[in-house]
Each structure stands twice: as C-alpha cells, then as structure tokens.
Amino acid sequence: MDFALAVLRLRRSTHHQSRDFCSPQDFEILLHSSLGSSKLRTLLQFRTKRNEDPTEAVLRFARRIQGVLSRRAVPIPVYTSTVDVPCSSSFPSPPLICLPLTDLDFDAEKFDKNAEFCNFAHVLNDALNESPSLDLPTRHFVRRIEEWLAIEQRGSLGFLSSLFHLKASAERTRLCVHNPAYDPQLAYFCRSILGQNGSAELRYNSSYLEEAVKQSNKTRAKMIQLDKYDQYQMNPLYGAKHSYKRKIEAPEYYAKGRKIIRIQKATEIKSPKELWELHYPLHKAAFDGDAQRTKMLLAQGWDPNVKDDDTWTPLHYAAFYNKLDVCSELLLHSKIDVNITNKTGITALHFAALNAHEYVVELILTHSRAQTDIKDNTGRTAYDLCANMPKKEWQDVANLLRKRMEPSKIEVHLSSGLTLQVKVNDVKEATAGEVRDQIFAELELDKSAEAIFAIWIMNSRLSLQLNAEQKIMKNIEKWKDYIEKWGDEPSSPHATDDEVRIVFQRDAKTFVRDEEFAVCCHTVIYLLLECKTSNRTKSTFP
Structure with a gap:
C-alpha cells in the first residue's frame, strides 16, 4: 500500500x-x-x-x-x-x-x-x-x-502542544503499579525474557512472598526499561472480601498494620470547563456568541477587562471565534481596554487578523483607542500575522490594517500659530495645490482668495514656497540638499536644525492689487495681518 x-x-x-x-x-x-x-x-x-x-x-x-x-x-x-x-x-x-x-x-x-x-x-x-x-x-x-x-x-487551543510536544505513551510510562509475584505466569515470562531461570518452581507462601515480590519488581522494572511493556497495572487486593480458593495467598503485606481509611466521596465534582463557566460567565457568553447575555452581564457590573486562567479577556474570545455582535457590545463599554494582551502579547486585533475575520477587524479599528502597532512576544503586529498569507481573506484584512497604519492627514501651520490636520488621499503623493484647496474648504474661504495664499516648507534656516503641482513630501525628503545649497549659516557651530514645517501663508508673488480685488472675509484679513506681522518681526520683507 x-x-x-x-x-x-x-x-x-x-x-x-x-x-x-x-x-x-x-x-x-x-x-x-x-x-x-x-x-x-x-x-x-x-x-x-x-x-x-x-x-x-x-x-x-x-x-x-x-x-x-x-x-x-x-x-x-x-x-x-x-x-x-x-x-x-x-x-x-x-x-x-x-x-x-x-x-x-x-x-x-x-x-x-x-x-x-x-x-x-x-x-x-x-x-x-x-x-x-x-x-x-x-x-x-x-x-x-x-x-x-x-x-x-x-x-482546540492545545492542539499544537499535543501534536509536537506531548511525549509518546511509551516515553510517559515511568511507573508500574502491580504485584508481579501474585501472577506466576507473568513472573515466569519476565524471567525467561531476561535470561534468568524461569523453569524453577515458584512458591508463594508467606515465607517466600517478600523476596519474590522484591525480585519480581526488579524484573518488571527492567522490562519497562527495555520497552517491553507500555503500561501494566494490577490490584492484588481485588476481591479480597469474597470467598475464593486462593484467598489465603492474598498479599497481606500490602496493608499490614495499617488502618482502613474510608474517604467520603464528594457529592459533585465539577470539571475544569464547568468551573471556568462558573468563574467567568462573561467569557462564556463571549465564547458562545450570546450578545444579549453579554449586554446583561456588563449592565450588572462585570468587568470586561478581566483575564481568565489562560489570560484571555472576553474580547479575545469574541475576536478569535468571530462573534461580531459580542464584539460590538464589548466595544461599547466605557471601560473596555481594546489593546489588552494575553500572556503571549496578543491582542484581540491579533486574533481577528490571524483568523481573517474582516468585519471584526474593521469593528475594532473603529474604536478610538485601538492601536495597530502593538507587537506580541515574537515581535509581530496584527498586520504581520496576515500579510504573508496568500489567500484573499487574509489579504483583505491586511489592506484594512495597512490603510489604518498609513497616515492620511498632513499637519499644516497657519501664520497665526494655529495648526490644521488636513485630510488627503495619499500623504506621499499630496501636492501643494491639493492641500491648499483642502484648507480653503475647511476654513470656508472664498475662491477669489486662492491667488493670495500658497503652501510653504520652512525652518529657521530656509523658507521655500511650493508651486501647486509640486509634491510636498518629495521636497521635504530633499530638504538637507536644499539647506546645503540655499540655507543660512547656523546660529552656532553646535546648533541643530529645527524640524521642517508645512505652512499656509501669503504667496510671495502676490501684489497689493490682488489683495484689493479679492473678496476678503474676516478670516482672510486676519491671516494676511498675522503673516505681515510675522514677516516684519523677522525682517524678511516689508
């Protein structure tokens, strides 16, 4: 075969x-x-x-x-x-x-x-x-x-451990509980295998019992070392209360001189699973996907951040087993810690990404405090767990996480000292004209004032105005070359360059008549005034 x-x-x-x-x-x-x-x-x-x-x-x-x-x-x-x-x-x-x-x-x-x-x-x-x-x-x-x-x-959470790490049954057998002297045939077989004299008559009266047990125990232990036995158990006292032919040969040494101890059995012994359900009802509801019970337990005051014996929270179970409704109820709780980790450093987002649960990942990412850069004990983020999987489900999740990890806003400074977070489609490809149009939309400025303002990149040593078609990030990457060509000398030999800023201010090529023809609202006048005040203070131009 x-x-x-x-x-x-x-x-x-x-x-x-x-x-x-x-x-x-x-x-x-x-x-x-x-x-x-x-x-x-x-x-x-x-x-x-x-x-x-x-x-x-x-x-x-x-x-x-x-x-x-x-x-x-x-x-x-x-x-x-x-x-x-x-x-x-x-x-x-x-x-x-x-x-x-x-x-x-x-x-x-x-x-x-x-x-x-x-x-x-x-x-x-x-x-x-x-x-x-x-x-x-x-x-x-x-x-x-x-x-x-x-x-x-x-x-099964213990599948990998059982598959790779659990020893074989023959390796786990380290103890043999029996009385080999009680069975003449087995004792004869053991001795014949080990090359001892198995044909000698075996007597099991009280005078020879102790020595026979000792010798046979050594023989059986040797057999186990040779892997001849996987497991062997015998109870020599089985049936001792009943009348039978060999009752007088029952090994009294087994319990000689000891009092009979009667142990009262417990009326009910709960399994580990039942104890887990009893101690962690919120975890059980999340595991079962019972959103109504989850909501009720949260209303009763159960803490959603408590870890069970495996250091999992209810959100871990809901994310791992794709219980979307339970995730929604847990994330609505005011005290939920969406970034809590288990003993291996894994968050609920890790589990959702690992199993390609796209809707759970998207739901977790809507939480304001959700972090995508948390690494587990092996140094992997949620994105790393699904990025290398070639299947479509995992790649869809990877795209969700990638978009969340990439910045989608650019910080722009106004001449008044305030800052704006300008939303763009692609930070790396955003042009100066695109950012300027977004600022006009957010500040509700009139289109007639477009010729008055421009996007600048600057620090204490250099200020550069960008054309509308120029990409902002591309020019920031070349900033060191610009400083070497056109930048002022540093104020002291040990001075370090300050950070490059993106600034929205008056266009250097704007004429006074352009300002007069523009329909100026209060915000336009305020920005122009602040820009001129700042430039006059710095003595850049009158």
Missing part, C-alpha cells in the same frame, strides 16, 4: 515559544526534489506491507532512521467532504500521514538524500498558484495540510 508522508517541524524561531496559534510561516515541510533539469518537488512516498498499519510503519521507519522513539504519526483526511472525493474512474489518491518533529538537528538526508526542509508558507503559495515546481498530488496535499492545521488549531 502506497501513501504520502508529510514530515512537519516547527521553525527554529518558534520552537521554544508558546503560541496559541501558528500560521504556515511557522512550519517547515520535507520535500523530495527529483533529479534532472525539471527539479520537480514532491512529498515523500512510502510503501507498507499488505494489511499493515501505515502509522506504525512510519514510526518504526522513523525510529530506525533517527535512532530515537518518534512521538506519533497522524493520518490526515485527504478530502474535506464527500463532494471532493474523485469518481470511481479516476485514480485514487494515496492516504496522507503527518509525522511531526521537534528535533531541530534532524538530518533530512537520512530520510531521503534528495530531500530538504522548505518553508511551508512558500510551498503553500506555490500550491495555491498552481506552480509547475510541485506535482499535482503534492499541491492538493499541501492545501489539505494547511486546512487541517487551521481547523484543528481553532478547535
């Missing part, structure tokens, strides 16, 4: 970091490169014997190659639904097995000399774009692996 083997491991940058969710950027996958000029990359192909369990075959093969006990091999459903299953006439796809690894020094050549680990995000991008560097089955398998990882992580 043939099947495809997907060897996954965490990247070195995320190997020792606690994560609630990992994107394809955090994984590496082992690919085989074919010889020749085509360099076609495929998943590893594996063949098992007839009626052999593929997962057991993979673990046995990995153990032989690595020399250590692999943790687990997990089968991945090749198709998400019956609709995706090919018809009977098509060639069936082989089963897909995932082998998770945590050994960063793992040598890929031991599996395949032509194999190497590749960034899973890059491979996924090639698969989504139908790159010819991947064969057709590998493209389908890569897309299926990404969907499987995303679904399992959203379904």
Whole structure:
C-alpha cells in the first residue's frame, strides 16, 4: 500500500515559544526534489506491507532512521467532504500521514538524500498558484495540510502542544503499579525474557512472598526499561472480601498494620470547563456568541477587562471565534481596554487578523483607542500575522490594517500659530495645490482668495514656497540638499536644525492689487495681518 508522508517541524524561531496559534510561516515541510533539469518537488512516498498499519510503519521507519522513539504519526483526511472525493474512474489518491518533529538537528538526508526542509508558507503559495515546481498530488496535499492545521488549531487551543510536544505513551510510562509475584505466569515470562531461570518452581507462601515480590519488581522494572511493556497495572487486593480458593495467598503485606481509611466521596465534582463557566460567565457568553447575555452581564457590573486562567479577556474570545455582535457590545463599554494582551502579547486585533475575520477587524479599528502597532512576544503586529498569507481573506484584512497604519492627514501651520490636520488621499503623493484647496474648504474661504495664499516648507534656516503641482513630501525628503545649497549659516557651530514645517501663508508673488480685488472675509484679513506681522518681526520683507 502506497501513501504520502508529510514530515512537519516547527521553525527554529518558534520552537521554544508558546503560541496559541501558528500560521504556515511557522512550519517547515520535507520535500523530495527529483533529479534532472525539471527539479520537480514532491512529498515523500512510502510503501507498507499488505494489511499493515501505515502509522506504525512510519514510526518504526522513523525510529530506525533517527535512532530515537518518534512521538506519533497522524493520518490526515485527504478530502474535506464527500463532494471532493474523485469518481470511481479516476485514480485514487494515496492516504496522507503527518509525522511531526521537534528535533531541530534532524538530518533530512537520512530520510531521503534528495530531500530538504522548505518553508511551508512558500510551498503553500506555490500550491495555491498552481506552480509547475510541485506535482499535482503534492499541491492538493499541501492545501489539505494547511486546512487541517487551521481547523484543528481553532478547535482546540492545545492542539499544537499535543501534536509536537506531548511525549509518546511509551516515553510517559515511568511507573508500574502491580504485584508481579501474585501472577506466576507473568513472573515466569519476565524471567525467561531476561535470561534468568524461569523453569524453577515458584512458591508463594508467606515465607517466600517478600523476596519474590522484591525480585519480581526488579524484573518488571527492567522490562519497562527495555520497552517491553507500555503500561501494566494490577490490584492484588481485588476481591479480597469474597470467598475464593486462593484467598489465603492474598498479599497481606500490602496493608499490614495499617488502618482502613474510608474517604467520603464528594457529592459533585465539577470539571475544569464547568468551573471556568462558573468563574467567568462573561467569557462564556463571549465564547458562545450570546450578545444579549453579554449586554446583561456588563449592565450588572462585570468587568470586561478581566483575564481568565489562560489570560484571555472576553474580547479575545469574541475576536478569535468571530462573534461580531459580542464584539460590538464589548466595544461599547466605557471601560473596555481594546489593546489588552494575553500572556503571549496578543491582542484581540491579533486574533481577528490571524483568523481573517474582516468585519471584526474593521469593528475594532473603529474604536478610538485601538492601536495597530502593538507587537506580541515574537515581535509581530496584527498586520504581520496576515500579510504573508496568500489567500484573499487574509489579504483583505491586511489592506484594512495597512490603510489604518498609513497616515492620511498632513499637519499644516497657519501664520497665526494655529495648526490644521488636513485630510488627503495619499500623504506621499499630496501636492501643494491639493492641500491648499483642502484648507480653503475647511476654513470656508472664498475662491477669489486662492491667488493670495500658497503652501510653504520652512525652518529657521530656509523658507521655500511650493508651486501647486509640486509634491510636498518629495521636497521635504530633499530638504538637507536644499539647506546645503540655499540655507543660512547656523546660529552656532553646535546648533541643530529645527524640524521642517508645512505652512499656509501669503504667496510671495502676490501684489497689493490682488489683495484689493479679492473678496476678503474676516478670516482672510486676519491671516494676511498675522503673516505681515510675522514677516516684519523677522525682517524678511516689508
């Protein structure tokens, strides 16, 4: 039986970091490169014997190659639904097995000399774009692996820990609770495996019981070290109150001289989930998406910023599970901290961006105190979590965050000393004429006064007037060159240049008759007066 083997491991940058969710950027996958000029990359192909369990075959093969006990091999459903299953006439796809690894020094050549680990995000991008560097089955398998990882992580917060870090059952077995001397057949088997004399008659009367137990315990412990037993438990006192033939041989040493302690059982033991629901009802309402209950609990005085045992707030749960109505109720609360982080430094905006919940991201960004530049413990912002994902849903969220991160207003100083925040379409491409028109609209100035005012860029050493078609930011970037060519000498050798300002003031080419013909309102007269007063004080022109 043939099947495809997907060897996954965490990247070195995320190997020792606690994560609630990992994107394809955090994984590496082992690919085989074919010889020749085509360099076609495929998943590893594996063949098992007839009626052999593929997962057991993979673990046995990995153990032989690595020399250590692999943790687990997990089968991945090749198709998400019956609709995706090919018809009977098509060639069936082989089963897909995932082998998770945590050994960063793992040598890929031991599996395949032509194999190497590749960034899973890059491979996924090639698969989504139908790159010819991947064969057709590998493209389908890569897309299926990404969907499987995303679904399992959203379904269980401890999925990654269980997949990569939880030790195998054989490694976790460190204690054997039993009385091997109570079962002659097992004691005989253990001794024969270890090369001891198993044919000798075993006597279990009271005089030999203690020595037999001691020796058999050592034997069984040795068996566990040799991985001959996964787990073995026996209760030697089972049925001691009932009459049966070997009752006299029951090992009284087990509880000899000790009083029987009767422990009263609790009438009701609550599970961790029930305790969580009891202690954090607002978190539970957010998790369930119950907006009405969320509103009621907030009205009763429950704090929306309280963290549960996992350091999540109700807004974290609502953003992670795409509960838009609950997010709306929480954000309307006057004391909500929209930027609060959990133990990994992740905000609710991080979770919404990570899962491509576009409407939740847009809703959070409407909050006046929402910050897009907060970084988690790995140094990534909400934008970083979705910018590298090639799917449309994540790119739409990235565009939302990018627009919020880019400034959309320019600060302009008036000659009176006041400042205006002028809104433009693109800060980098904004021209002096566009900014001047926006100022006229905000100050409600008459169009006849357009020839009187202009946009300037200046500091204490130089003042430059811009033409209407010149781009403001382009000229500010060249300011150092302008200072070297036309700027005044600094007032002292150690003086530093002050910041460049954008100023709205009188056009230097304006004649007095232009001012007389302009329909001047009170604001125009005030601006001209302040400009002339300032220039006369600085002795720039009369």
